Amino acid sequence: MSTHSRKSVLDCQVVVVGAGIGGLTTAALLAARGFDVLVLEQAFVPGGCASTFRRRGFTFDVGATQVAGFEPGGVHERIFRELGVELPPFRVCNPGCAVFLPGESDPVSVWRDPKRWHLERLRQFPNSGRFWDKLDQLFALSWDFNRRDPILPPVGIGGYLALAAKLRPQTLLTLPYAFRTVADVLRDYGLERDRRLSRFLDMQLKLYSTTEADQTAALYGAVSLGLSSEPQGLFHLEGSMQALTNRLVEALKQHNGRLLTAQHVRTVLSERGKAVGVSVWDRRREREWEIRADHVVANVTIWDLLKLCGNAIPAQQRRRIEKLPEAPGAFVVYLGVDEKVIPPDCPPHLQFLYDYDGPIAENNSLFVSVSQPGDGRAPAGRATVIASSFTQARPWWQTDDYEAMKASYTHTAIERLSEYFPDLRANLLHVEAATPRTFQRFSARTQGFVGGIGQRPRHFGPFSISNRTPVEHLWLVGDSTYPGEGTAGVSYSALNCVRLLEQSLH
Ligand SMILES: Cc1cc2nc3c(=O)[nH]c(=O)nc-3n(C[C@H](O)[C@H](O)[C@H](O)COP(=O)(O)OP(=O)(O)OC[C@H]3O[C@@H](n4cnc5c(N)ncnc54)[C@H](O)[C@@H]3O)c2cc1C
Structure with missing residues (x-):
């Protein structure tokens, strides 16, 4: 953390670093409660792991493809009600997921x-x-x-x-x-010893x-x-996952909050152990500038918080963070296909395990999202198929031949998907893949780690990572904090963060 002063360019009450679902929800709620809020996002579009990209008429969800918390009283629904903005249109997933165990064709349907x-x-x-x-x-x-x-x-x-x-x-x-x-x-x-049940879980x-x-x-x-069960449930957004981000941005602006994209926060500034602002690299104008703020909310991973703060985090807490088990990365293939590839009544979300003895990772298990007719993700007569798998992040950085590794993973994923979608290979219209390096590049998450801290008993509930950081007036929000990952999880994190920040003022 730098302590030298530089001419400030902008002042605001709260600066939020990152426009993922966690950062945007916090910012919109604070703005709705009367705070002067500025959100800085390093990417050119907001949304982080829940954003989308377009290719050849297809719209692909980058990471998150299904959401919880849209039912009445669910966390997203509550937040949108408070913000005075409508939930983006959605449909219910029923089953929430169809889970295929190795060699089986009758899935476990999560009704x-x-x-x-x-x-x-x-x-x-x-x-x-x-x-x-x-x-x-x-x-x-x-x-x-x-x-x-x-x-x-x-x-x-x-x-x-x-x-x-x-x-x-x-x-x-x-x-x-x-x-x-x-x-x-x-x-x-x-x-x-019930192998089917254990592996399903x-x-x-x-x-x-x-x-x-x-x-x-x-x-x-x-x-x-x-x-997944009523009255809760899992939901599929119409259009794309970006609709959730867009509604949050709309709410932020409606309540006079501001969002600036292509602004990479490099350092959280502090004075006498208290956060006082951020120094920022403007990726469009290629210049450094500074924002002074009463509070800084960081929508980053716990590992990236350390990088932003330097030695301002006391040694004991630094050691606790350094001892946390590493998060996994993700490997994702994004396929644009002819719709004849998709079997009739294909559920929007499927999960496959290929070998009982292999890991729930590295293409041995795929989580697959299929666009639904008329959901806005593909032109008429076409569909999108997105398959993701956890992967260890480090080997993707250590390999001598990254392109070959990526091609091999892509090939394996398509081979495996072809078992369920037999006509897939002959009807591929677009193929693209993302690795931990891709996630690092677009979401600035260290090593491309995704998913936050695993919810082991020693890191869950009372032992989870707080929104309150050891640096006064610096708050952490997102999937590293309680209650963990998913758009619903980070929305709870945002609610807690807002309540703690407000309490700190009294
Ligand atoms: C492959 C995959 C599939 C998933 N599937 C699902 C799913 O189906 N359902 C579900 O609910 N969840 C899913 N998730 C998890 C979900 O996407 C995440 O838990 C959630 O979106 C994380 O939100 P966040 O706000 O904590 O972080 P992020 O989405 O990482 O947002 C952080 C934002 O901060 C920005 N940022 C970071 N550092 C800086 C900086 N220094 N300066 C400025 N900006 C910065 C980033 O660019 C990013 O926009 C999936 C994730 C992945 C990777």
């Missing part, structure tokens, strides 16, 4: 109707009824607690008192599970937590697995 989903689980995973009943109970208890908007993790005596006020006697029933994983709960019911949890059943906190797992 939205709880009764139908209950029957599907019993059909697909015999003898697992009591396990699912326990997860449903943990979901109900955790969701009930979550609805009271606890601020996690608690900081200071005030934070613990506020948290205690949110507890109810029934919340205590979750306590025995606070330090346990989903795999521990499987063991409780003697199901740890691994695949689904990896999407929401970046960790598998043996590492994912039981309470987090119960919530993420329960969110």
Whole structure:
């Protein structure tokens, strides 16, 4: 963090670094509550991992393709209601996902109707009824607690008192599970050797937590697995994922907030341990400038926060951050295809595992999103197919032949997709791929890490990363903080960040 003073070019009350869903939601809420807010985005378009790009008439969602929290009372719906802006148009995904285990053609369909989903689980995973009943109970208890908007993790005596006020006697029933994983709960019911069920859980949890059943906190797992069912659900946006970002930008502007793109924040400026602004590289004009602000909100990963702040973060906290397990990267193929490739009634989201013994990563498992007729992603008679897989980020930086590695991953992904879409190879109209290097380049996330901190018991809930940073007046928002990744997760993070910032003024 630099402490020397330079002529300031602009003053504002709150400067938000990054226009991902986390940063934009925070900015729009603060603007709606009367703050003078300026958002700086290093890319030329806002949206971060939830943005889109266009090629040959196709619109591709860069990362996020489905959303939670659009139902009445869901986190996005609540926020849009407060902002006075309509939710972007969407359709319900039913099933939320069709999950194909190795060698199987009858998928596990994650139905939205709880009764139908209950029957599907019993059909697909015999003898697992009591396990699912326990997860449903943990979901109900955790969701009930979550609805009271606890601020996690608690900081200071005030934070613990506020948290205690949110507890109810029934919340205590979750306590025995606070330090346990989903795999521990499987063991409780003697199901740890049920390979189909274990791998199904691994695949689904990896999407929401970046960790598998043996590492994912039981309470987090119960919530993420329960969110697909009514009255909650998973949703597919009309047009593209960019619609969510565009509505947030509209709300920001409606409340007199400002957004500047192509502005790369290089340093958070501080004086006597307090953030006072940022120094910025203007990528269009190719010049450095400075903004002075009462508060700085960083919508970056925890690793990038360290880079922005230099030594202003005390050594003890730096060590804690440096010890965090690395996040994964993502490999994604974006395909524009003739619509005859898509089977009739193809669900919008599918998940495949190819080899039971392989990782839920590196193309051994693909999460696939298929555009729906009339959803605005493809011209008439065509469709988009996007397949993503977690991948270790570092090898993509260490390889001697990056292009060959990317071509090989692309080839494997298309081969594997062809098992479900047999006519795929003959009907490809556009092929493009993104690797951790691509994500680093476009979203400025260190190493191209995506998905935040895995929700292990030691990093979940009371032990998660706070919006409050060790530097006064510097706040962190986004998928590194509680409650983790996904557009719904970072929207909760934004709500908490706004409440903490407001509380700090009293
Ligand atoms: C392949 C993939 C698939 C996914 N699928 C889903 C899904 O289906 N559903 C779902 O809900 N979630 C999904 N996610 C996760 C979801 O996209 C993210 O958790 C969420 O969008 C993260 O939002 P964020 O605001 O925390 O961060 P980001 O999206 O990373 O936004 C941060 C923003 O800050 C900007 N920025 C960074 N550093 C600076 C700087 N120094 N100066 C200025 N600007 C800066 C970046 O350019 C970026 O725009 C997926 C993610 C990936 C990668």
